[in-house]
Amino acid sequence: NAGVMQNPRHLVRRRGQEARLRCSPMKGHSHVYWYRQLPEEGLKFMVYLQKENIIDESGMPKERFSAEFPKEGPSILRIQQVVRGDSAAYFCASSRRQGPEDEQYFGPGTRLTVT
C-alpha cells in the first residue's frame, strides 16, 4: 500500500505568488489533516477535511489560506499572495475514520520557501 503522498516536496515561490500543495491520502482513507511546521517549532494543526467537506478549520489563518478535498483527486492546500512568513514545512496526514484510536499517517511534507 502506498503511503500518504505529497507533492511537490519542495516549492519555491516569490512574494505575492500562489502556492498549491497536494496531498493524496492512503488508499481507503477518507479523512485528511493539514499541519504546518514553522522553523524550530512543532507541527501546528491547520484544517481537517473529509471528502467534499471541511470539518474543522480552526487552525487556518483567516486570510489567503484555503483547503479542499474534492470527491475525486487529492486534497489541495492553497496559499494566495504568499509572504515570507509562509515559509514552512506543510504536512498532510490521513486516517481511515475519525476518532482518537484511528492513527493518522503522515506524508513526507512539502517545504515551501518564499523568496
Added chain:
Amino acid sequence: AQSVSQHNHHVILSEAASLELGCNYSYGGTVNLFWYVQYPGQHLQLLLKYFSGDPLVKGIKGFEAEFIKSKFSFNLRKPSVQWSDTAEYFCAVNNNAGNMLTFGGGTRLMVKP
C-alpha cells in the same frame, strides 16, 4: 486549549546510553497521548500511543513511555540507544473528538557512535 511542552530541544548521547525525553501537556479532560519520530529525510512515524489502561506503554524499536496523570506527563524512554535512533521526536495529544493532534516543539536526538 490544550498544549504540549517538550523541554529538551537538543539531546546528544553516546551509544548504549539511556534515554528519557520529557513531555508535559495541559488539558483538563481525557487525553490520548502519542510519540512520533521523524528520521532524517523521512516522514513522521508513530512510535507508541496511550489511550487507556496500563500507563506504561511499549512501542516499536524498544521505546516505552509512561503516562503519569498527576504530573500531566508522558515521558519517552529507551534503556540503550543506538546510532540509528538519531532523529527528531515529537510528543502529541488529542482529545476524545480525535480530529486534531497538538504537538510539542520536538526534541532532536543525536546519538554518537
